[in-house]
Each structure stands twice: as C-alpha cells, then as structure tokens.
Amino acid sequence: MASGHHVAAWRHPDAQADAGLNIAHYRELAQTAERGKFDMVFVADSPGAGLKGEASTFARSSQGAKFEPVTLWAALSQVTSYVGFVATASTTYEDPYTLARKFASLDWISGGRAAWNVVTTGADVAANFGLDRHPDHSLRYERAEEFLTVVKALWDSYEDDAFVRDRTSGIYADPDKAHSVEHRGAHFDVRGLLNVGRPPQGYPVIVQAGASEAGRDLAARTSEVIFTANLTLEDAQEFYADVKGRLPRFGRNPEQLLIMPGIFPVLGGTEKEARDNYEHLQSLVHPETAWGILKRHYQGADLSGYSLDDIAPPLPSETNGNKSRLKLVTDYVERERPTLRELYRTMATARGHRVFVGTPEQTADAIQLWFENGAADGFNIMPPILPTGLTDFVDQVVPILQRRGLFRTEYEGATLRQNLGLERPGNAHTLAAHTLAATPVRENAA
Ligand SMILES: Cc1cc2nc3c(=O)[nH]c(=O)nc-3n(C[C@H](O)[C@H](O)[C@H](O)COP(=O)(O)O)c2cc1C
Numbered sequence: 076m077a078s079g080h081h082v083a084a085w086r087h088p089d090a091q092a093d094a095g096l097n098i099a100h101y102r103e104l105a106q107t108a109e110r111g112k113f114d115m116v117f118v119a120d121s122p123g124a125g126l127k128g129e130a131s132t133f134a135r136s137s138q139g140a141k142f143e144p145v146t147l148w149a150a151l152s153q154v155t156s157y158v159g160f161v162a163t164a165s166t167t168y169e170d171p172y173t174l175a176r177k178f179a180s181l182d183w184i185s186g187g188r189a190a191w192n193v194v195t196t197g198a199d200v201a202a203n204f205g206l207d208r209h210p211d212h213s214l215r216y217e218r219a220e221e222f223l224t225v226v227k228a229l230w231d232s233y234e235d236d237a238f239v240r241d242r243t244s245g246i247y248a249d250p251d252k253a254h255s256v257e258h259r260g261a262h263f264d265v266r267g268l269l270n271v272g273r274p275p276q277g278y279p280v281i282v283q284a285g286a287s288e289a290g291r292d293l294a295a296r297t298s299e300v301i302f303t304a305n306l307t308l309e310d311a312q313e314f315y316a317d318v319k320g321r322l323p324r325f326g327r328n329p330e331q332l333l334i335m336p337g338i339f340p341v342l343g344g345t346e347k348e349a350r351d352n353y354e355h356l357q358s359l360v361h362p363e364t365a366w367g368i369l370k371r372h373y374q375g376a377d378l379s380g381y382s383l384d385d386i387a388p389p390l391p392s393e394t395n396g397n398k399s400r401l402k403l404v405t406d407y408v409e410r411e412r413p414t415l416r417e418l419y420r421t422m423a424t425a426r427g428h429r430v431f432v433g434t435p436e437q438t439a440d441a442i443q444l445w446f447e448n449g450a451a452d453g454f455n456i457m458p459p460i461l462p463t464g465l466t467d468f469v470d471q472v473v474p475i476l477q478r479r480g481l482f483r484t485e486y487e488g489a490t491l492r493q494n495l496g497l498e499r500p501g502n503a504h505t506l507a508a509h510t511l512a513a514t515p516v517r518e519n520a521a
Contacts, residue, residue, distance in 0.1 A: 076119060077101075077141055079460035080339055082368065082423040083359035085137040090460040095141030098150060103462050105151040108158050111469030112483050114494050115159030115188075116151075117282075117302075117455065118144045121196060122168045123203035135364050145177045152185035159491030160185060161282050161300075163192040166222040167215050168204050174222075175229035175269055182274035187490030190280035190300070193293075195219050197397035212395050216289035218262045223281070223297050228256045229269040230278050231503045238272055254504045276492050277500040286314065286399030295321035299497050300333045302455050304403060304427040311336050311429075311450035333452040333495060336445065337428035340438045341459055342467050349432045356459055357420055365419040372404055372422065383416040403427045428457055435471035442472075443481060 077094035078085035085092045091100045108116045124139045144162035152160060162181065164174055174191075182189040195216055199209035210218070237252035258265045283298035285291070294301045295318060305311035314336075319329040341356070343349025369378060374391050381388070387408050394401045404427060408418065424430050431441045445451045458464025476482035488494050 078137055079464055080425055080457040081356050081459040082364060084460045086359045087356065087460045089463045091462060094461060095137060100462065101147060101151060102154055104465055105155050105158060107465050107469055109155050111473045112486060113158055115161050115190060115491060117161035118163060120144050120163035121198045121200060122165050123200035135361055145181050149181055149184050152188060157486040159188045159190055161190040161192050163194055165194050165196040166219040167196045167210060168200065171222050171225040171263055172229065172265055175226040176271055178279045179230060179269060179271035179274045182276055182279045187275035190282050190491055192282040192284065193219065195285065209395065212398060213289065216293060219293060221260045221262045225258050225263050225265050227278060228258060230274055232256055232268045233273050234502045234505050235273050273502060276490050280491050280497060290399065291318050291321060294318060296325045298332055300335060303334060303336045305336045306403065306407060306429055308445060308448065308450055311445060315450050335453045335455045336451050337455040337457050339425035339428050339430045339457045339459060340468060341432040342435060342438060342471060346433055349434060353432045360423045368419045368422050369415055381415055384414050387413050387415050387418045400427050425457060435475060438472050439475040446481065
C-alpha cells in the first residue's frame with residue numbers, strides 16, 4: 076500500500092500523500108527494504124478502481140492513483156541489487172500470454188528477482204473489462220488453475236540453453252530446444268512460443284494469498300509463498316498446519332511453500348508512545364470512510380438504523396468476493412462481540428491482519444513467538460504509514476532480530492529463489508528428455 080497500510084495513512088503528516096504515483100518514494104522504500112535485508116517488496120493490486128459508486132468513499136480513498144506493479148518493479152530493479160519484487164496480477168482479468176511475457180521480462184530485467192502474486196481478484200471490476208458480472212468464486216479459481224498451467228508452459232517454451240546465437244552457422248535459436256505450446260482448455264486456447272527466453276529463475280516465484288478451500292488447494296498445488304491474514308496465534312497455527320499438510324497430496328514437500336502472515340507494527344519508544352501513535356492514526360479515519368468500511372463488510376446491507384456504538388450485527392453468511400476474509404471477520408464478531416466502531420477500527424487498521432502496538436523489543440518478541448511456534452516461515456511487514464514505518468522497522472526491529480539469530484545479516488544469493496531457499500524449477504521438456512534418455516530401451520520381444 077503506497078502511503079501505508081492504514082486506511083487513512085495518506086492523511087498522516089509523516090506519510091507521503093501522493094505516494095501511489097511517486098517513483099522517488101518507491102525508490103526509497105525498495106532501497107530501505109534492501110538495507111534491511113528483506114527478501115522482497117510487494118505491492119497489492121486490483122486491475123481497476125471499479126465504478127465510482129459511493130462518491131464520498133471514492134473521494135476519501137487513496138486507492139485510485141497508483142502505478143501498475145510490473146512497470147513499477149521493472150524501474151526499481153535498476154536501483155537495487157538483491158531485494159525481490161512481488162507484483163500482483165489477476166488471473167480473472169488478464170490474459171495468460173501477455174502476463175507470461177511481462178513476468179518473464181521482469182525476471183530478466185531484475186536479474187532473477189521477480190515474483191507473481193497470483194490473485195483471482197475479490198473486487199468486482201467486471202465493468203472495466205466489458206463483462207456483465209464478476210465471475211463466481213469457483214469459476215475464478217478454476218480459471219486460475221488453468222491460467223497457471225498455460226503460463227508455466229509458456230515459460231518453458233524455450234529450454235534454458237535454446238538461444239545458441241552462433242554467428243558462424245547463423246543459428247540463433249536451436250529448434251530442438253523450442254517447444255510450441257499447444258493448449259486447448261475450458262478457458263484458454265493458446266498455441267505458439269513465448270517471445271521471451273526462459274526466465275533466469277526458471278519461473279518467477281509464485282506467490283498466492285487465497286485462503287478458502289479452493290485458495291488453499293491452489294496454493295498447495297502451485298505456490299511457493301503464501302501471504303495470509305491471521306489475528307490469533309491459534310488461527311495462524313491452524314492455517315500453517317493445514318496448508319503445509321496439503322502439499323504431499325500434490326507430490327510436494329512442506330519446505331517448498333513458505334507461509335507469511337501479515338503484521339501491522341505500530342512502533343513507539345515506549346508502550347505509551349506506541350499507543351498514542353496508534354490513536355493518532357485512528358483519529359484520521361473520517362466517519363464516511365468508517366461507514367464505507369462497514370458497508371463493504373456487510374455487502375451493502377442497510378445499516379442506517381445503527382449507531383457506531385451498537386453491537387455489530389451478524390455478517391452475511393456468503394460472499395462471491397474474499398471468502399476467507401469474511402470468515403475471519405465473522406469469527407472476530409462472534410468472539411469479541413465488538414461495537415460497529417470497534418469493528419471498523421480493527422478493519423481500518425490492517426484489514427484483518429494482525430496489529431501489534433508496542434516497542435521494537437516487544438515487536439521482535441511477537442514475531443519470534445509466531446516464528447518459533449509453527450505459525451510462520453516469515454512475515455509480510457505492513458507498516459501503518461510509509462516511508463517512516465518501514466525505516467523505523469528496519470532501523471529498530473531488524474537489528475534485534477539479527478542479534479537474536481532469527482534473521483540474516485547478509486543476502487545468501489543473487490536471485491529471489493536463492494534468498495528464499497527455493498529450488499529453481501527445471502524446464503518440463505528438458506526434464507522429460509532426460510527421463511526418456513535414462514529409460515532403458517526395451518528389447519523387442521518378437
Ligand atoms: C497479504 C494479502 C495480500 C493480498 N493482496 C491482494 C491483491 O493485491 N489483490 C487482490 O485482488 N487480492 C489480494 N489478496 C486477496 C487474495 O488474493 C484472496 O483473494 C483472498 O485472500 C481471498 O481468498 P479466498 O477467496 O480464497 O478466501 C490478498 C490477500 C492477502 C492475505
């Protein structure tokens with residue numbers, strides 16, 4: 076989130092109000108993350124702002140002015156050397172060939188530091204693409220599975236050493252090492268070669284953040300990093316064990332998928348200072364924004380009979396949008412019986428991610444607790460405001476984690492896969508050829 080993860084971040088005097096369209100701001104963030112030895116930086120995205128809808132909410136949101144992620148990261152890869160770049164792109168609203176091409180290019184341009192956050196897009200942006208309606212959740216996930224198959228096949232269309240560029244013979248590409256995709260499926264018909272060589276990482280790292288049944292299965296089958304939102308240690312442990320437990324079903328081992336819950340750290344030199352910082356942020360949420368948040372969670376239901384001090388009524392039981400977030404909020408409402416004010420304040424802060432308000436030492440403790448108790452392999456750090464929230468985290472929390480031996484002091488490798496400890500996937504055609512070569516030819520019995 077450009078100005079920070081709090082819904083009113085852009086109004087804070089320390090935040091960059093025009094962050095979404097400010098390349099110097101993003102350059103500073105990427106370089107600070109690299110100074111802090113972060114594995115990667117990540118931008119969330121939706122392919123459109125939807126309809127103008129309720130003018131007041133639209134008018135108060137900073138989400139309508141931001142860069143397209145792949146373009147942004149391509150630029151920032153040129154002013155950094157190690158940090159990885161996770162760009163969000165939608166399998167519901169994009170096209171596999173164009174997407175495979177963009178991410179392969181980003182992987183080349185960044186020297187093997189690209190990752191794709193595969194999203195099915197919860198927000199209804201159908202009108203931006205000439206569609207009558209937002210496709211159903213199950214259909215979106217079906218399409219996502221096929222989309223990934225096609226994109227990987229395109230990334231494999233050239234073997235790693237296909238481009239021989241032999242000046243003497245005049246052969247640029249070895250035809251035996253080029254494999255046209257021949258895909259005909261329920262959602263896509265794609266034939267031909269990609270016009271980019273195989274990405275340096277084989278495939279850019281595949282990131283995913285779905286947490287419904289379909290989302291967890293997609294992650295277990297195809298993802299290498301999963302972002303998640305969990306409010307309690309118990310929920311995070313349940314999610315961690317469940318998703319890791321699904322991998323063997325898809326012939327994978329649990330180390331091939333890294334789970335990274337979000338944490339929204341509100342720092343202060345003392346506990347009191349941290350709490351004051353938190354209250355200052357909350358005071359910036361305009362009442363119209365508060366009602367907009369509630370309306371979204373209640374899927375447009377009429378809340379006009381309620382005041383903010385009423386106990387939050389039950390949420391709708393179904394959604395065609397973000398199923399796991401609905402479950403998280405429903406559990407919270409049932410567990411805590413919050414007022415509507417408490418509910419919007421919780422969601423305004425980190426949209427369901429874990430909020431931690433405290434000193435750097437306490438924040439490091441909170442991170443350590445989850446890391447050492449089967450709840451996380453790493454964390455998605457979501458500073459309330461940017462750039463200061465990131466700078467503070469890097470200067471104040473990272474050194475504590477390093478002193479405790481919990482976090483690296485130097486990058487291990489040059490590519491994102493190397494730094495995450497993930498294997499480079501082999502090319503399917505090369506692997507098939509080797510398997511064939513290793514299989515003894517049977518004597519003809521006749
Ligand atoms: C940390 C995090 C980041 C996410 N970023 C995006 C995003 O950038 N764009 C998007 O459309 N969805 C994003 N999502 C939503 C997920 O992709 C997914 O739609 C959501 O978690 C609901 O999945 P489910 O329907 O399987 O429950 C994000 C989720 C999490 C936890």
